[in-house]
Amino acid sequence: MTAHTTTAAAAPAPAADGRKIHQRDGMPHLFRPISFRSVTARNRIMVSPMCQYSAIDGVPNDWHLQHLGSRAAGGAGIVCVEATNTEARGRISPGCPGLWNDVQRDAFARIVTLIKSLGALAAVQIGHAGRKGSSAAPWNGGKQLALADGGWENVSASALSFNEGQRPPQAMDTATVQATVAGFAASARRAHEAGFDIIELHGAHGYLIHQFLSPLSNQRNDQYGGSFENRIRFLLEVIDATRSEWPEDKPLFVRLSCVDWVEGGITFDDTAKLVQLLKDGGKVDLIDASSGGLDPRQKIPLFPGYQTHFARDLKQRTGIATGAVGMISSPDLAEHIVASGQADLIIMARALLNDPYWPLHAAKVLKAKIAWPPQYERGDVF
Numbered sequence: 001m002t003a004h005t006t007t008a009a010a011a012p013a014p015a016a017d018g019r020k021i022h023q024r025d026g027m028p029h030l031f032r033p034i035s036f037r038s039v040t041a042r043n044r045i046m047v048s049p050m051c052q053y054s055a056i057d058g059v060p061n062d063w064h065l066q067h068l069g070s071r072a073a074g075g076a077g078i079v080c081v082e083a084t085n086t087e088a089r090g091r092i093s094p095g096c097p098g099l100w101n102d103v104q105r106d107a108f109a110r111i112v113t114l115i116k117s118l119g120a121l122a123a124v125q126i127g128h129a130g131r132k133g134s135s136a137a138p139w140n141g142g143k144q145l146a147l148a149d150g151g152w153e154n155v156s157a158s159a160l161s162f163n164e165g166q167r168p169p170q171a172m173d174t175a176t177v178q179a180t181v182a183g184f185a186a187s188a189r190r191a192h193e194a195g196f197d198i199i200e201l202h203g204a205h206g207y208l209i210h211q212f213l214s215p216l217s218n219q220r221n222d223q224y225g226g227s228f229e230n231r232i233r234f235l236l237e238v239i240d241a242t243r244s245e246w247p248e249d250k251p252l253f254v255r256l257s258c259v260d261w262v263e264g265g266i267t268f269d270d271t272a273k274l275v276q277l278l279k280d281g282g283k284v285d286l287i288d289a290s291s292g293g294l295d296p297r298q299k300i301p302l303f304p305g306y307q308t309h310f311a312r313d314l315k316q317r318t319g320i321a322t323g324a325v326g327m328i329s330s331p332d333l334a335e336h337i338v339a340s341g342q343a344d345l346i347i348m349a350r351a352l353l354n355d356p357y358w359p360l361h362a363a364k365v366l367k368a369k370i371a372w373p374p375q376y377e378r379g380d381v382f
């Protein structure tokens with residue numbers, strides 16, 4: 001089955017409680033439903049994965065329930081859980097969640113049920129931190145944790161640290177690479193058992209998959225390093241392993257850092273070549289087009305929508321569906337990006353931290369008639 005995206009422009013958007021709201025042709029593009037394989041999001045707004053550093057032993061709790069639930073109540077079409085890791089040492093921090101055991105799976109199942117009951121699709125970002133693991137939460141300084149302070153030894157493509165002065169990671173041998181790939185498959189199985197609708201693989205921001213992709217962090221001389229074909233092999237194996245446990249009728253997204261913003265790093269042409277292979281392979285449904293995070297020397301030109309051109313160009317070059325992410329906070333900009341065909345989804349992090357009800361408020365600005373949760377309808381007067 002090939003990945004497909006259909007736009008149900010004329011279909012009424014399902015409200016949080018399942019009611020249909022009719023605003024057919026005039027519905028702003030941001031609020032038109034979109035289908036990936038067997039699932040349909042009620043609009044184009046996705047909550048970007050955001051680490052909460054609040055899990056215990058990788059198990060999400062009431063913090064995650066309210067954080068993700070309130071964003072579903074706020075009207076997002078897709079609510080994506082933060083980077084969720086395939087093994088304990090693959091966590092960014094001790095407070096990051098995982099899907100390496102069934103206790104974690106069952107804790108997620110409760111959260112998934114809430115997200116879906118509020119009319120959103122439930123997504124989970126599955127990843128492995130590699131050399132960026134064993135870090136403190138940002139509010140504790142974010143630095144690499146010493147072993148004596150609850151830190152651990154990291155692994156990576158090569159024995160190269162992210163930053164000077166850090167414990168270097170251990171270069172993974174072939175057996176470890178294969179075990180790690182198998183960890184993605186096991187996490188995908190648990191994600192399905194927990195009821196998630198979408199998996200996003202974390203191939204960006206300098207974490208393990210990105211560490212294999214970039215020539216700056218991958219200096220291996222085996223089948224996983226060197227040439228472009230070798231550096232993408234780990235990601236392709238992770239995709240195959242994930243798909244082996246993830247039903248064909250459920251969509252798979254991949255977040256990529258389209259460039260490293262550092263001389264000698266990944267170029268946009270490399271990324272476009274990779275994405276063409278993913279599109280042709282038919283296993284991946286959407287590219288979440290981000291950038292950077294691999295190298296502290298990066299220089300990123302920041303402005304509203306600063307990464308949107310990656311989503312637009314990947315979509316134009318390869319025909320794959322894309323999500324635009326990065327400093328999108330105005331309803332007009334979000335509407336423009338979707339209406340002009342630059343991206344299929346608007347993926348938002350900080351604006352949705354700031355206001356979980358951003359979608360309901362944006363609908364008002366764009367004059368989209370969408371349903372509020374009935375319990376909150378009396379608040380829809382401003």
Ligand SMILES: Cc1cc2nc3c(=O)[nH]c(=O)nc-3n(C[C@H](O)[C@H](O)[C@H](O)COP(=O)(O)O)c2cc1C
Pocket residue numbers: 048049050051052082083125202204205255290325326327328347348349350351
């Ligand atoms: C608190 C916080 C946590 C984040 N955690 C993750 C994460 O788990 N996975 C990820 O891919 N990106 C993560 N990001 C990056 C966001 O998903 C997003 O790509 C970035 O913030 C740019 O979007 P924005 O301008 O809408 O905030 C995080 C960002 C924030 C602010």
